[in-house]
Amino acid sequence: MKETKLAKIALGAWAWGNDGTFGDELSINSLKLVFDRAMENGLNLWDTAYVYGMGTSEKTLGHFLKGLDKNSYVISDKFTPQAANYSSKTAVKDMLEIEYNNLGIDKMDIFWLHNTVDRIKWITEIAQYFEGDLDAPIIGVSNHNLSEIKEADKILKEHGLRLGAVQNHYSLINRSSEDSGILDFCRENDIYFFSYMVLEQGALSGKYNKSNPMPANSDRARIYNPVLDKLEIINEKLRVLSDKYDVSPAQIPVAWAIAKGTLPIIGVTKVEHVDDALKAMNISLSEDDIKDLEDLADSLNFNLVRMWEKKME
Template sequence: MPRSDFVIQTKFYVVPQMTDILHPTEAPLLKLKTSLKNLGLDYVDIYLVHGPIHIQSFERIAKGMAECVDKGLTKCVGVANYSTEDMIKMQEELAKYGVPLAINQCEFSVLRRQPETSGLLQACKERGIVFQSYSSLAQGRLTGKYTKDNPPPKSYRFSSYDMADIEPVLEVLKRIADKRGVSITAVALNYNLCKGITPVVGIRKEEQAIDDCQALGWRLSNEEIKEIDAVSFEGHTTSLWQQG
């Protein structure tokens, strides 16, 4: 398949390294060049700042990310885990170089609605920023794969609630899934789509791809969304990483 048929996204890793200290502005460009070499690509479609804890100032990060666009190494740039305030700050800094902030990627699912309840999701809509969700299925907790007797691995830390507490959520998702003739996974992903969110999911098996694709081509009713909202979890933020 031609390269233009794929959308490839990667991230600028923000945990401080020598590159960040010696080349604070050039670090995003240098790291992207390394990623492109490793991937065997000339460019990526989307390049994100992985988190808000970078040692560089917003001004320097924005300048470095803008340079990646100017050199044609990425088509657009975004951020991840940014709060509303920091997202707006980055958007304003990028605008100085004529580069839009395209994406803010944060954890969002039925088990973590904090970006919606905090106003971050609305801010993205108002500013033309795509809100992209990771852990859209709460690392498998919203697929029906796990139960209180078969919990997920302890390493699955996002939305790591006890499965017994999640059972009311799964019961609602399953009831809607059975009524519509789709998978529980499809209902959970469609919920994100109905909120105006672009969900990111991991696929390792063919059946997972089939379940995920069942989320397309339809939308939950307002009544079904209210049912899910009623059993959903707000989740929380952390000062170190998940600020958004």
Template sequence: MKYRKLGKTGFTISEISLGTWQVGGKWGDPFSHNNADQILNAAVDAGINFIDTADVYGDGESEKAVGRLVRSRSERIYVATKCGRRLQPHTTEAYQPNVLRAFVEDSLRNMGLETLDLIQLHCPPTDVFYRPEIFAEFDRLKQEGKIQHLGVSVEKVEEGLKAIEFPNVTTVQIIFNMFRQRPADLFFTEALRRDVGVIVRVPLASGLLTGKFSADSTFSANDHRNFNRQGAAFDKGETFSGVDYETGLAAVDELRAVFPDDANLAPDALRWILTFDAVSCIIPGASKPDHLTSNLQALDRPAPSADQMAAVKRVYDERIKNPVHYLW
């Protein structure tokens, strides 16, 4: 495993870390603590020391599994969780300091921990990033020892740029992959300048960039890759990175030609992300230990050549950029 600094937190974390949206099973399936324990322990055994979760993953069950892992291991494991998505309706007005404080305390109870290494606002509405009183509450929580650092998870580049104007925002979690390249422009430059850690989520575009899907692939009724392609449940950019499924398949076919020696495209897609210095870590998910093994193969891949980097950019520019780039 290789490690990088997580911005001004000072944490040294694994380049490939773990996101736990589906760690208890496949998307939409009932949460399996046995499955979660296997994946989480395999991750730590492989040198992963940064785990990202959220209070809404498995309705708190993911946090419980992560807390159980941390309490059972001797290694230093950094825990990041998120809050805000439990609000119904999920509106700017619903975001109130006392409500967010209660969410933090709920997460501490779920995980059986005394402090959270990193708490992140969980993709709040854009207007929340213009409310200083929300960010000030996390300074108080830090003074009380309930959190160590504040971060944000965002949908849009503009939200990330606004968030890092607040000095207590130490990290930004954002979608970045071969199909979502806009963050590599101004946002990465500003994150580096302000020493803000960048946590990359959805690095494989909901599995599209594994190269394992086809026009005949099907997804269960409870899987967001089935019901959220047009944003019926949440921002459609979280599903296949907002890319039309058939368009994504065609782009993947071209990417296969860019990396012809590798049957599994996922490690190449992850290795591509790690060529960007602003990236602190990637948090691909895993619904079984084999997925974790696949993700970790990226560590053995050579850096893409200049020709390969140019080819990935060409595929993006020709097939993906126009419908995706300007939305997020």
């Protein structure tokens, strides 16, 4: 497995698939500004998947990658069981070829098993596909609990590979991957932990409150608008800390995730999101501030487990 130097933050292209989660359409021109700002400032780790708009996210990112030195960017993509051709004996190869074509590349830097559907079958086939490949990507699993992570690592090792990354939902108001011991396991075994939804799709950005709820036509409104009273409390704490560190509220949860030893994936649809990510990398939260944030979040007793999630033990 090759060595790949990773930035402190990955930029997520989930919303680039225009699947309605964020309630609006994004233009290729506006996203090009986002891409350029990130690349100009060394944020070159891009996380996508075929199922983000069934190729739309990949194709958009691939459009921006054209003509660039392949060593100037790092691509993180996924094998999603629900999009696989179960009748094919080469399903992993088939999906990779579609993704390579969409992105305009011929190698992945990081390749994930996206979820646990038929997980043993698929991590085994991924392992078989990359077995003996000296240029194999970092292989990771997403949305797996601790026992499933250990299981995947064992299967990969049987094929001369190893688990190099885990990607789970992790934020101030969802720390199940920490409480279950997953973060400790990753630290002990030199495995990257990618934390996604660190800002809870904008709920921890300080932008939304009871008088300014999330757009009614978005899926995230259904999840977060019913708990805006609790979110107002934690966002007020984020505002206090943002004043202390002279940054915006949205930068505090990202800085917290970095301080916890994780590599946050930040969804970027506007240039300001990139600027926030850049500033967040330079914030060093005190141990007291981290504890205060976590104690407050715990006291609010959020229960925002999403439909794709489960217990992380």
